Amino acid sequence: MINPKLVEGQIVGGSAMGLSIALFEELKWEKGYPLNANFADYKLIQQADLPEIISIATETPMPHGPYGARGVGEAGLLASDAIPNAVSNAIGKNVNKIPITPEYILRLLES
Amino acid sequence: MALFDLKDYIKPNNIQETLKLLTEFKGKAKIIAGGTVLHELSERNLLEGIEYLIDIENIGLNYINVENDGIHIGATTTFNQIVSNSLFLKPYYYALYLAAKGVSSYQVRNVGTVGGSICSSIPFLDVPNALVTLDAKAKIVSLAGERIVNVEEIFGGMFSPNISDDELLTEVILPVEEEKTASYYVKLTERSYDYAIVSVGVKLKLSSEGKIDKIKTVFGNFQTTPFVEKKVEEIAKNKYISDELINYIMQQIPSVEPIDSINASSWYKKKVIKVLFRDAVKGALMLLG
Numbered sequence: 001m002i003n004p005k006l007v008e009g010q011i012v013g014g015s016a017m018g019l020s021i022a023l024f025e026e027l028k029w030e031k032g033y034p035l036n037a038n039f040a041d042y043k044l045i046q047q048a049d050l051p052e053i054i055s056i057a058t059e060t061p062m063p064h065g066p067y068g069a070r071g072v073g074e075a076g077l078l079a080s081d082a083i084p085n086a087v088s089n090a091i092g093k094n095v096n097k098i099p100i101t102p103e104y105i106l107r108l109l110e111s
Numbered sequence: 112m113a114l115f116d117l118k119d120y121i122k123p124n125n126i127q128e129t130l131k132l133l134t135e136f137k138g139k140a141k142i143i144a145g146g147t148v149l150h151e152l153s154e155r156n157l158l159e160g161i162e163y164l165i166d167i168e169n170i171g172l173n174y175i176n177v178e179n180d181g182i183h184i185g186a187t188t189t190f191n192q193i194v195s196n197s198l199f200l201k202p203y204y205y206a207l208y209l210a211a212k213g214v215s216s217y218q219v220r221n222v223g224t225v226g227g228s229i230c231s232s233i234p235f236l237d238v239p240n241a242l243v244t245l246d247a248k249a250k251i252v253s254l255a256g257e258r259i260v261n262v263e264e265i266f267g268g269m270f271s272p273n274i275s276d277d278e279l280l281t282e283v284i285l286p287v288e289e290e291k292t293a294s295y296y297v298k299l300t301e302r303s304y305d306y307a308i309v310s311v312g313v314k315l316k317l318s319s320e321g322k323i324d325k326i327k328t329v330f331g332n333f334q335t336t337p338f339v340e341k342k343v344e345e346i347a348k349n350k351y352i353s354d355e356l357i358n359y360i361m362q363q364i365p366s367v368e369p370i371d372s373i374n375a376s377s378w379y380k381k382k383v384i385k386v387l388f389r390d391a392v393k394g395a396l397m398l399l400g
Contacts, residue, residue, distance in 0.1 A: 024301065024302065028373060035373055036373055038154070040306070041373050041374070043301055043302060043305075043374075045302070046302050046303055046304055048302075048303035048304065049302050049303050101301070102301075102379075103375055103376065103378075103379040106379065106382065
C-alpha cells in the first residue's frame with residue numbers, strides 16, 4: 001500500500017456508499033418528473049445506520065499500473081452486491097431490485 | 112421560489128403587538144418561530160405574496176406551566192424543552208415525551224416548536240399526533256377574542272391549518288392527569304433520524320377492576336390529517352386486556368385505506384400499522400405496571 005490510511009478511508013467510504021445504494025437510495029419518478037429531488041425524500045444512509053466497517057487490504061500488484069499500483073476507490077462499493085445476496089440467502093427468494101426496503105422484503109415474502 | 116417579496120422581518124415584544132401586525136398585514140405576513148418549515152414552504156411556492164415575517168420568539172410564549180385545568184405549554188416551547196422536563200415522564204403524558212424525543216435531529220429539537228408543528232398541519236409530524244392522542248386543546252387568539260379548540264380540529268390539508276391569517280396559536284393545554292392511565296407513541300422510520308412512515312399513539316385507561324375503560328388510538332401519516340381509529344375503542348371497551356384481544360383488534364384495523372406516500376405504499380402501511388398498534392398498547396401496559 002502506498003498510503004494505508006487513504007486505502008482504509010477509500011474502503012470504508014466506498015462501503016458506506018454501497019450500503020446506502022443497497023438499502024436506501026432511489027430516485028422516484030412521475031410522468032418524467034422526479035418526485036424526490038431533495039435530501040429529505042431521497043434517502044442517503046446516515047452515520048447512525050452504519051455498522052463498524054473493518055478494512056483488510058489484500059495486496060495484489062497490477063502489472064500495468066505505475067510501479068504495480070492499483071486503484072482502490074471502487075472496491076468498497078461491492079457492499080451493494082453483497083447485501084442483495086445476503087437477503088436472498090436469508091429469505092430464499094430472488095432479490096432483483098435495489099434498494100431493498102422493508103416493504104420490498106415483505107412483498108417478496110408474500111409473493 | 113425563495114422569499115422574493117420579503118420586505119421586512121419583524122420581532123414584536125408581546126402578543127397584542129403581534130396580533131395588530133397580523134391584522135394590519137393580513138394575508139401578507141407569516142408567523143415564524145423555529146423556522147424549520149420555512150424552506151419547505153418556499154420550495155412549494157406557498158410563500159408567494161408574503162412580504163413580512165413576524166418572529167414570535169420574544170412574545171413570552173416559551174413556558175410549561177402546571178395549572179388547575181392541566182399543563183399549559185406555550186407555542187414557542189421547543190421539543191427539547193419537552194424532552195428535558197420530567198413532567199412528561201409521567202405515564203399519562205409519556206406519548207408526548209416519546210414523540211418529542213423521536214423528532215430528529217437534536218438541532219431541530221432545539222429550535223422546532225410545539226405551536227409551529229401544529230400550525231404546519233403536516234400528517235407525519237410526531238408531536239401533533241401525540242397531542243391529539245392526549246386530547247390536547249389549543250388556545251387561538253385574535254384581536255376579536257380568543258377561542259379554544261381541540262388540537263385535532265386544527266388540521267386541514269398539508270400546510271393549511273384551520274387558523275385564519277389574523278389569528279395566533281398561543282398555547283396548548285393538556286388535560287389533567289387521570290388515574291390508571293398511560294400513553295405511548297411508536298413510529299416507524301426508514302433510517303435512524305427520519306420522518307415517520309406511519310406512527311401510532313395510544314392512550315389507555317383501565318378501570319379499577321382492570322378492564323379497558325378508554326382507549327384512544329391515533330395513526331400518523333395515515334390520512335392527510337391525524338386519524339383517530341374509533342374501532343379500537345368500540346371493540347375493546349369494558350374488556351380485559353389479553354393477547355387474544357390485541358390479536359383480534361389487529362385483524363380488524365385499520366377501518367380506512369391509508370394514503371400512499373413517497374416512502375411507503377398504502378399496502379405496506381396497512382400491514383405495519385397493526386404491528387405498531389400492538390407495540391404501542393404493550394408500551395402503555397408496561398407503564399401501567
